[in-house]
Amino acid sequence: MSLMTSTPGRGPSDRDTRGRGSSDPLLREILAITTAVALLAGSAIAWAQLRTPLPGDPLSGITPVEFEEFRLGLDDFLEVETAEEGLGPAFNGASCAVCHNVPAVGGAGTIAAIRAGRRDASGRFQTLDATGETLFHLFSIPAHGCQAIVPPEANVFARRVPIPLFGAGLVEAIPDDTIVALEDPFDRDRDGVSGRAARIEDAATGERRIGRFGWKSQHATLLSFGADAYRNEMGITNDVFSAEAAYGVTAERMRACDPIGDPEDIADPRTRRRGIDNFASFMRFLGPVAREGSSEQTRAGQGAAEADEIRTPALWGLRLRRPLLHDGSAATAEDAIRRHGGEAELARRGFEQLSDADRAAILAFLRSI
Numbered sequence: 001m002s003l004m005t006s007t008p009g010r011g012p013s014d015r016d017t018r019g020r021g022s023s024d025p026l027l028r029e030i031l032a033i034t035t036a037v038a039l040l041a042g043s044a045i046a047w048a049q050l051r052t053p054l055p056g057d058p059l060s061g062i063t064p065v066e067f068e069e070f071r072l073g074l075d076d077f078l079e080v081e082t083a084e085e086g087l088g089p090a091f092n093g094a095s096c097a098v099c100h101n102v103p104a105v106g107g108a109g110t111i112a113a114i115r116a117g118r119r120d121a122s123g124r125f126q127t128l129d130a131t132g133e134t135l136f137h138l139f140s141i142p143a144h145g146c147q148a149i150v151p152p153e154a155n156v157f158a159r160r161v162p163i164p165l166f167g168a169g170l171v172e173a174i175p176d177d178t179i180v181a182l183e184d185p186f187d188r189d190r191d192g193v194s195g196r197a198a199r200i201e202d203a204a205t206g207e208r209r210i211g212r213f214g215w216k217s218q219h220a221t222l223l224s225f226g227a228d229a230y231r232n233e234m235g236i237t238n239d240v241f242s243a244e245a246a247y248g249v250t251a252e253r254m255r256a257c258d259p260i261g262d263p264e265d266i267a268d269p270r271t272r273r274r275g276i277d278n279f280a281s282f283m284r285f286l287g288p289v290a291r292e293g294s295s296e297q298t299r300a301g302q303g304a305a306e307a308d309e310i311r312t313p314a315l316w317g318l319r320l321r322r323p324l325l326h327d328g329s330a331a332t333a334e335d336a337i338r339r340h341g342g343e344a345e346l347a348r349r350g351f352e353q354l355s356d357a358d359r360a361a362i363l364a365f366l367r368s369i
Contacts, residue, residue, distance in 0.1 A: 052290055055166065055320060056104030059287040066285055073282025076275050077105060081234055086264030089146035089257035090137035090246045091235040096279065099162045099233065103320040106166060106286045112159040112328055113233070114138065116150050128154060133247045135232055146257035148247040160215050161328035163313050164321055167288030168213070171314065172222050176210040192346035196309070203228070204240050215326050217311045226279035230265060238265035238276050289317030291369055319367050333366040 053060060058070045077096040081087040092113055093099045099109040115134040117127050127134055128151055140147035176197075185196040198211035202220045204227065209220035219225040227240035235258075237244060242263045244254055265275045310326050318324075323331060330336035340348045351359065 053287050054104070055289050055317060056106055057287050058285045059169065062285055066281075069278075069281035070285040072271065072273065073278040073280070073285070074105065076278040077282050081236065083141045084260075086236040086258075086260050088139075088141035088235040089244070089254070090140045090148055090249075092138050092233045094234065096229070096234075100165060102322070103317075106164070106282070107317070108164045108321045109162040110323065110328065111138075112161045114150075115158045115160065116154040117156045118153050119156050125156060128247065131247075133245060134158075135245060136247055137235070141257070146246050146249045146254060148249065151248075159327040159329075161323060161326065163215065164289075164317055165283045165286055166317050167314060168222055168286060169284035170288060171212055172284060174212070176220075179210045179212065187343070193343055198311075212311075215311055216309070222280040222283045223276060226283065227276040230276055230279065236264045236275070237262040238274065239263050240276065288314075289320065289369075315366070315369055318369050334363055 058067060062070065077100075080095045082094075083089075087094060093111060097105050099111050100106055102108045102110070114136045116136055117125055117134050119125055136148045136150050180197050183195050183197040185194050187194045198217035200209060200211040200218060200220060201207070202209045203224040204221060211217035211220050213219040213222065213225040214228070219228060224240055227238050230236045230238055231241040232245055235244060235246075244258065244262070246254065249257070267274045267277075318333065323329065324333065324336040325339065330339055337348060337351050351362065354362070
């Protein structure tokens with residue numbers, strides 16, 4: 001763990017810190033506090049790794065340095081931003097935790113982002129202006145001169161609820177080749193479900209990668225995923241996404257609403273870390289949700305996106321997540337299953353045709369994860 005052991009503005013020439021036998025009482029106090037903090041941090045990590053992890057806990061087995069990065073990330077995740085710090089001018093929440101808090105910080109949420117577009121007479125989807133922007137923020141800073149307003153020609157609307165971030169670092173660690181090997185875009189295994197790996201350009205590095213984060217799998221790394229959310233959901237520009245996103249707002253009007261220069265997320269001089277670095281660390285070291293106790297029912301042997309493609313998020317923590325589906329339209333797991341159609345219709349019919357006992361066993365399994 002990195003600990004500050006010097007006092008700002010006081011250098012080596014101000015005090016003799018050469019030996020353990022120094023008689024300086026202030027130095028002895030600093031050393032004692034430093035040792036105590038290190039021991040307490042180590043004990044806290046060891047205790048957390050012995051007990052059953054709870055939602056919001058860090059990954060088990062991480063090092064003290066990684067735990068410190070997780071803690072710094074959690075602090076930033078909880079921080080409520082202000083307009084003076086770059087919030088807005090249009091935004092959906094004033095902190096990351098506003099949207100990711102069910103059942104713990106880093107989880108799902110009930111605030112749904114709104115996207116809009118239009119479908120022309122031929123049925124083809126079009127964005128509402130040349131920028132291609134589809135996001136319409138819920139809030140804006142006073143005097144609300146940059147509040148986006150959905151134009152009357154919009155006839156396509158989509159709601160997106162936050163995806164839980166538990167275990168995101170494990171997903172980030174999956175090699176691209178592993179995901180590609182599992183894709184089945186033409187449903188050759190005839191299970192009724194096709195899956196296509198999203199080949200994207202990573203916004204942070206410019207490299208070709210396989211996407212895995214976001215409802216459209218539009219990001220491959222937690223750095224770019226967090227940076228996108230920082231700009232889109234809180235209106236704070238950064239090194240990865242340096243331009244504000246606000247539909248229908250001219251550059252002149254944006255300067256009047258938001259006089260702070262871009263990027264607004266700058267490195268902390270003490271840690272040399274940006275907000276987006278801290279967000280990535282928090283998500284990377286956030287543990288997955290543990291299984292609840294099994295039962296006879298749960299032990300039974302049960303085995304770059306287009307407009308109509310949605311990423312299926314991990315099921316861990318499903319028992320703690322509400323609402324369900326990408327738009328938050330399902331209240332229960334059974335409701336979510338019954339709302340499936342299209343290529344998932346075969347699976348839905350299979351569920352509906354099960355015996356009462358088998359259907360109850362599947363639902364019991366889903367309530368355990």
